[in-house]
Amino acid sequence: MDIPKKVQEIxxxxxxxxxxxxxxxxxxxxxxLLIHKKKGLGAGKINGPGGRLEPGxxxxxxxxxxxxxxxxxxxxxxxxxxxxxxxFIDGYSIHGYVFRADDCEGVPTETDEAIPVxxxxxxxxxxxxxxxxxxxxxxxxxHTPFKxxxxxxxxxxxxxxxxx
Numbered sequence: 001m002d003i004p005k006k007v008q009e010i011x012x013x014x015x016x017x018x019x020x021x022x023x024x025x026x027x028x029x030x031x032x033l034l035i036h037k038k039k040g041l042g043a044g045k046i047n048g049p050g051g052r053l054e055p056g057x058x059x060x061x062x063x064x065x066x067x068x069x070x071x072x073x074x075x076x077x078x079x080x081x082x083x084x085x086x087x088f089i090d091g092y093s094i095h096g097y098v099f100r101a102d103d104c105e106g107v108p109t110e111t112d113e114a115i116p117v118x119x120x121x122x123x124x125x126x127x128x129x130x131x132x133x134x135x136x137x138x139x140x141x142x143h144t145p146f147k148x149x150x151x152x153x154x155x156x157x158x159x160x161x162x163x164x
Contacts, residue, residue, distance in 0.1 A: 003089040007149045007161045010087060017085070017095035022063035023050035024099040025140065026075055030121055032141070033104065035070060035114035046128040049114060050096075059097035067101075071116050072109040077102030082136060082146035089153045100140055131157035139164050 004010050025048045026033040035049050049070040053062040060078065067075050084096035108116030119125065121141060126134040132150050139146040139162075148162040 003087060003091060003151075005089060005151055005153075005158050007151055007159045010149075010151075012085065012149060015085070015087070015093070017093045018091075019093070020053045020059070020062075020095045020097070021051055022053065022059050022066060022097050022099065023048040023084075024063040024067050024075055024078065024101060025137075026067075026073075026101045026104045027121070027141065028103050031118045032121060032124065033071070033108060034117045034119050034124075036117055038113055038115065040113070042130060045130060046117065046125050047130065047133070048098075060099065063097065063099045067104070070111055070114040071104075072111065073104040073106035075099075075101035075104045081140045081143075082148070084132070084136065085147075085149045086132075087149075087151050089151065089158070098136070098140055098146075100143075130155070132160060135160065135162050 034046050037043050037045055037047050049067045050063060051066040064075055078099050078101045081100045082098045086094040136146050136148050144164050146162060146164050150157055151159040
């Protein structure tokens with residue numbers, strides 16, 4: 001199967017993702033809670049906590065569960081911010097749901113999946129993150145709803161369309 005390398009070449013109304021996943025960013029006191037991902041897709045990168053939905057879960061339930069598992073905290077004041085559709089040219093695809101929380105209960109703690117990193121909003125390390133993050137994270141931080149479509153070859157973003 002030949003995967004298109006341009007967003008406009010994909011029939012997005014017929015597109016289905018292999019996996020559905022979440023990202024959840026706790027933002028408080030001028031900082032965002034990021035993670036240094038230790039395993040899985042994006043291992044070695046800085047990202048937000050999150051992961052794949054389990055059968056029967058809503059995206060919101062999955063987002064909260066993933067933060068609890070990865071950082072041993074419970075996010076509070078959680079709300080949906082946007083959606084991300086990723087198509088990798090090897091055939092893998094993800095429909096991502098992005099959430100933002102106002103705070104968390106507990107102290108973010110390192111687990112076998114992630115190292116917590118409180119980061120000042122003006123110092124987000126985009127160079128250590130997925131290439132698409134620098135495009136939509138400012139929208140999430142400014143409470144602007146968004147939907148993005150991205151084509152990747154491994155770690156390289158080949159094309160994108162981002163709607164706010």
